[in-house]
Amino acid sequence: MVIKMGRMKNLLGRIKFLRSLKLRIFLLMLLVGIVPSIIIKHGILDNYETRAIDVRKSDVQNQLQILANHLITYNYLQDTSSEVINAELDQLSNLYDGRVLIIDRSFKIIKDTYGISEGKIIISEEVMKCFQGTGMSNHDRVNGYIEMTTPIIAGRAVQDVNGKTPEEVVGVMLTSVSTDSIVTTQEILNRKALIIELIMLIVIIGLAGVLSKLLLGPFERITQAINEVKAGFTDEQISVPDYLETEHIVDAFNQLLGRMKVLDDSRQEFVSNVSHELKTPITSIKVLADSLLQQPDAPVELYREFMVDITDEIDRENKIITDLLSLVKMDKKVAELNVTSVNINELMELILKRLRPIARKQDVEVVFESVRPVTAEIDEVKFTLAISNLVENAIKYNKPHGWVKVLLDADHQFFTVEISDSGIGIPEDSLEHIYERFYRVDKSHSREIGGTGLGLAITRNAILMHRGSIKAESIEGEGTTFLVKMPLMYIV
Ligand SMILES: Nc1ncnc2c1ncn2[C@@H]1O[C@H](COP(=O)(O)OP(=O)(O)O)[C@@H](O)[C@H]1O
Ligand SMILES: [Mg+2]
Known part of the structure; x- marks a missing residue:
């Protein structure tokens, strides 16, 4: 069931126009407005029909009961010439647009208000049952009439053992009355309801149209505004x-x-x-x-x-x-890291060894200190580039007889490389800019010593790719410290 619903939703989703919110609001309003009125209409009209038929049945039944008593009083079953009864019969059949047959004990039709079947014999299940005392009524909806049987009962003169006067069915009245007038009333009601429904439909369609437009107007305005931005007008x-x-x-x-x-x-x-x-x-x-x-x-x-x-x-x-x-x-986000397990102590020694000639030329002493042996998962080339840039800066932006100290340490999760120098330092307001591409505190000085202003940008990118971090502290004229923190394990 759930799968079916899901599939159905999928299918609906694929029909593009059904995905329009406007249409959905419109349909929903239509549903909410129309469906209850249809249900109410059918409920009321159906109810009307059953009730009208019931009322008609009991009306006719009452009349027939009275008539049955008169038939006994006037001894009609023996002699059908009573004008009073005949007039009553005519009146009854006219009133209900029906036909009354009176059948005696020998199943002979002694009176037919239509005058067609008099003298004929009728043996039907209903008539037989009625002679046993049970009348019935039956509504034939298709042909539009109600058929009913009414026993004609005469009290016997003798009493039975219980002291009661037993009753005897001496005849049966078979009556059919038309329900045309009920159907006609129902049709009129139906037509009126239809007209009301149509009016409601028009009103609701109009209302749904206006409302869905009103509700979704702002969204259309957003689309329009975004389109303008997209098209470059503004x-x-x-x-x-x-x-x-x-x-x-x-x-x-x-x-x-x-x-x-x-x-x-x-x-x-x-x-x-x-x-x-x-x-x-x-x-x-x-x-x-x-x-x-x-x-x-x-x-x-x-x-x-x-x-x-x-x-x-x-x-x-x-x-x-x-x-x-x-x-x-x-810079490319997809840049791949070629991660291997690297002995960081050895790598640091190698980096410093490569940079020592420059340091010697600048008369700067480079010291390496390691608190513990460190092995980490890194991209060796990129990490080397990052640290080389930092140490090179520490050497280049130093003073004669200056020093550079590199300190390696680790805990169970990260290793840190601290590079401090006794150099010229970085002014406080420049500290936040040093990682920007081409940013140099002193352009002419940096250029003199061969800087491009890209070194720290590269360094930072390389460290961030490893999900590490870099921080700088500096006092102008005294020196700078860069702290690099890197995870020991590379996590994708
Ligand atoms: N250790 C340091 N001491 C003083 N200034 C530094 C240090 N490291 C970087 N800087 C300043 O930050 C700027 C940017 O550094 P970097 O991106 O490596 O470019 P450059 O190619 O100029 O070295 C440098 O021009 C320099 O002014
Ligand atoms: Mg540099």
């Missing part, structure tokens, strides 16, 4: 405050719109930043090359010097492109 926030429900939809939509705007803005900003960053080295190369071209007799030393500068700029361009590619790779 990117204003939409407002349809008619219902609480529409307000919720509109609020959610406006929030979505806001988020899309932010995304769009940041995309535009990124593109313009990328173009600008990529253009800078090329502009320098162009300037260097042009100035050489303008001096046809420039000495070889000058050529050499400019060529070194040009190579530097090319390296820089290359670095920006490499960083951009790693960032874009990690």
